[in-house]
């Protein structure tokens with residue numbers, strides 16, 4: 059099966075910002091909340107101070123995402139980046155955001171660990187006149203004006219694409235699936251589960267067990283060991299990311315079984331280690347989640363500071379790979 063394109067990057071409304079001159083950052087607007095047509099506060103010196111709160115360092119995907127942000131939001135590109143790692147804890151992210159508010163940064167950006175519980179801190183940022191941009195993961199906010207834009211993949215679509223591949227290849231065989239879920243309460247875990255389940259609905263593919271592996275390789279391995287002890291009829295693992303799938307491979311091999319053959323594996327991310335395992339025949343199918351969000355974040359931050367209207371939702375382009383497509387893609391893979 060050839061690779062397929064899921065979605066296209068949508069940046070039409072901010073196309074003009076590629077010509078953005080740093081001089082345009084200068085603003086005497088004071089502490090006005092950023093809204094279309096109104097310059098946000100800050101960046102008087104032409105440098106945008108951006109406070110970024112990252113989820114953590116839980117996966118290969120996260121490492122690639124952090125690198126993309128740090129490589130793009132550089133001094134040469136007009137940014138003073140303040141970066142913090144929340145170690146997968148919401149309270150750390152809230153603390154970091156509050157600290158960015160106290161420091162009076164020009165823009166705050168963050169990838170929320172979980173979907174809920176952000177209203178209070180987002181209200182604080184708004185009251186301070188600091189625009190907020192979400193990257194990678196969504197929040198379930200009462201009021202959508204609490205953030206300027208959300209840049210990231212369509213996680214429901216990713217889960218659907220994985221489920222469609224499973225249903226297309228195995229419907230009619232009574233396939234038994236175990237699911238390794240991402241971090242409980244996170245947008246990708248909620249949405250990928252929903253998408254996968256909707257795609258297998260009406261087929262005889264059955265999810266016989268489902269637990270969180272917190273998006274890490276170690277927890278993916280531990281949870282898979284538990285599944286193997288409990289069930290002797292597992293045909294396929296659906297892991298919400300490559301790292302948990304790679305942990306599952308270790309557990310399957312330790313149990314004397316052959317990953318990719320005795321037990322099929324479908325994952326999401328398509329980072330280098332996952333793609334290598336796919337090319338090696340240990341994983342059967344991967345849906346990509348593109349981590350290279352730095353350039354879009356830089357562009358949107360500049361547009362917001364310039365008072366331009368930005369797209370509320372920017373969907374990032376993803377693909378999907380079978381084993382042949384992974385072999386072809388690996389030599390030039392960026393992440």
Ligand code: AHR
Pocket residue numbers: 116117118119120194195246273298299300301326327347
């Ligand atoms: O939010 C994106 C997800 O978070 C990635 O799929 C996963 O690897 C990461 O930890």
